Amino acid sequence: MTLATVALGETISVGLGEIKVSDVDFYILVAFGLGSCVAVCAYDPQKTIGGMAHIVLPGGDHQANERDNPGKFATIGVPYLIAEMERLGASRRRIAVKIAGGSQMAAANGFSDRFAIGERNIRAVKSSLADQSIRLVAEDIGGHYGRTVQLILKNGAVLVRAAGGDTRRL
């Protein structure tokens, strides 16, 4: 890891199906070990307000019952994330989103993932962002490997560390 990819600050873990939003600029929101899941990282640079959703599925039949896990489905997680940021004072015109994740893990050995969850998660996140008129400015998606994703609230940088590989800055 080079110096440019070392983040300093207090790490806040964003687990499966969770959404975390903050305006504390020394926080770093982190989703560890994403496979088919997608980390949606939203940031308002003027107000230094950032948020992350750890999306597990594109959508589903039981979404109305998921009050405890607002980030489980892309279809409700993305609007929820944006609404929470607006509540803190962010403006949807300024919010820029970077996404990472959406791998197809079991396809690594030519054995196809029967539901292609990773790909469907990415499509659902993108269409939900478009519905909300939110700008998608960067992505690191797909492939057959895991990722750890950090959103640094100080500057909105997103660091993506690939399994056994390099850290990329979005």
Place this chain on the structure above:
Amino acid sequence: MTPKTESSTDEEQSTLSGASAWRCPACGRLLATQEKQVALRRVVEVGMRNAAAGLSQMVGQEVSIASAPMVRFTSIWEIPMLLGQPDAIIVGIYLTVFGDIAGHITILFSQEQALHLADMLLGVPEGTTQELGDMEMSALGEMGNITGSFFLNALADKTDLVIQPSPPTVMVDMCGAILDIAVSDICHEANETLLFEAEFLMNGRRASGYFLTMPNPSGLESILAKVTS
């Protein structure tokens, strides 16, 4: 997640202490009485011992399971943290379970243990394997195939259900990312899962590997309906 304890009915009364009935956290419906849980634990233990015996035949060394396998009803959100940091790089062997029930088998090893296991599987002196190439990955896949089949055969035998494993996929990747395969499929239907968990011991060495099985919620109901004490 601790299963909810409700005021017990006659059906749930059990001579065993420390256990309570499993209920659906969303609707409160009874999933398994304590008697059913005891019966299920026995079946899982037979299955895990069978899997260990299969592996033992394959490597020509003694393989056993550490104490009794764990059978518990747990929140799906805790699964990626089972082995510590979800982004620790480990070796995982994954099999989809299909047939009368759907589910997932994930076998996890530390990288060091996987190299050690590859030595045993390929019949070379300990310490020979330094990295996992095609041959080593294929041997680990076969190991997953054998243990998965042996476990499912025992389960099928005790429940009269037709249960088969898919071909294995071997991954060297982040623990959470590997477990995402099972987690994302199960959480279509529920936020809780039944977890069968055993630790293999090879030549008495602890923490050699974790064998995890998670039936899908509908599969869980089929299994519980069929096991009897």
